[in-house]
Amino acid sequence: MENKEKEIIISLRDICKKWDDKIALEDINFDVHRGDFIAITGPNGGGKTTLLRILLRLLKPTSGSVTYFRHGKAVDDLSIGYLPQKNMIDSRFPISVEEVIASGLIAESPGKEEMRRRVSEVTKLMGLENHSSQTIGNLSGGQLQRALLGRAIIARPRVLVLDEPLSYVDKRFEHYIYDLVAELSHSTTLLLVSHEMSTIAGMANRHLIIDHRLTECHSSHHQVHYDCDDDDGSSM
Ligand SMILES: Nc1ncnc2c1ncn2[C@@H]1O[C@H](COP(=O)(O)OP(=O)(O)OP(=O)(O)O)[C@@H](O)[C@H]1O
Known part of the structure; x- marks a missing residue:
């Protein structure tokens, strides 16, 4: 996809994040453009999740700024759907698949009927229609991951941030998720860590490597894969 x-x-400017004296991110500068599909990779512990959480304003950088824009003007909020890498939900919590997916609509609070319609639509899209009333403690890791992906997309956010969306997902559903991501990329700005x-x-139309610092690859997709493999053979 060309970035027209x-x-x-x-916009991220001069982002630095330290945990005590340990530098997780240094000198990060980059802009996300509307319609981008940004693939992010890098070695374990390189700072990918930290960067996403800073971009989502869930974590304060030690220094630097994150600015959201709408039609060229700085705004306070942006609708962003987020699939975290490690699910933050305690699986002992008695919440059903439908309730997890519906929780993605909290900010929007549509009417009851509309809510039911959209939850049912996304539950089907995630291949979870036979598990809709099941509590999350009874799901496999892949099923829970799909429920959380459903939660991230149900509000049709302008930006979707997916941190390792294929974690726990079995082979049978991998291509299903790839197809879904490809489909979403036509209507949503995407940042995907994998x-x-x-x-x-x-x-993707852009490729970033995060290894405490950010490198944007401008080489061919094959070259990106090669470079990333070279970066840390153990993790990729
Ligand atoms: N809450 C925290 N407290 C202290 N150090 C942290 C914390 N969160 C992350 N770190 C450290 O920051 C660095 C970057 O971690 P991060 O999880 O962002 O890397 P990552 O690239 O997402 O790794 P992975 O590929 O393994 O998921 C690591 O050294 C990690 O130990």
Whole structure:
């Protein structure tokens, strides 16, 4: 996908994040443009999740700024759907698949009927219609991951941030998730972290490597894959 639109919607400037004296991120500068599909990879502990959480304003950087824009003007909020890498939900919590997916609509609070319709639509899209009333403690890791992906997309956010969406997902559903991501990329700005770049790199229009610092690859998709493999063979 070529990046024809150059409208900046998120801007990160001079981001640095330290945990005590340990530098997790240093000198990070980049802009997200509307319509981008940004594939992010890098070695374990390189700072990918930290960067996403800073971009989502869930974590304060030690220094630097994150600015959201709408039609060229700085705004306080942006609708962003987020699939965290490690699910933050305690699986002992007695909440059903439908309730997890519906929780993605909290900010929007549509009417009851509309809520039911959209939850049912996304539950089906995630292949979870036979598990809709099941509590999350009874799901496999892959099923829970799909429920959380449903929660991230149900509000049709302008930006979708997916941190390792294929974690726990079994082979049977991998291609299903790839197809869904490809479909979403036509209507949503996407940032996707993955260690498995072979398929994702071909779908994305931008490729970042995060290893405490940020490197944007401008080489071919194959080259990106090669470079990333070289970066840390153990993790990719
Ligand atoms: N809450 C925290 N407190 C202290 N150090 C942290 C915290 N969160 C992350 N770190 C450290 O920051 C660095 C970057 O971690 P981060 O999870 O962002 O890397 P990552 O690239 O997402 O790794 P992975 O590929 O393994 O998921 C690591 O050294 C990690 O130990």
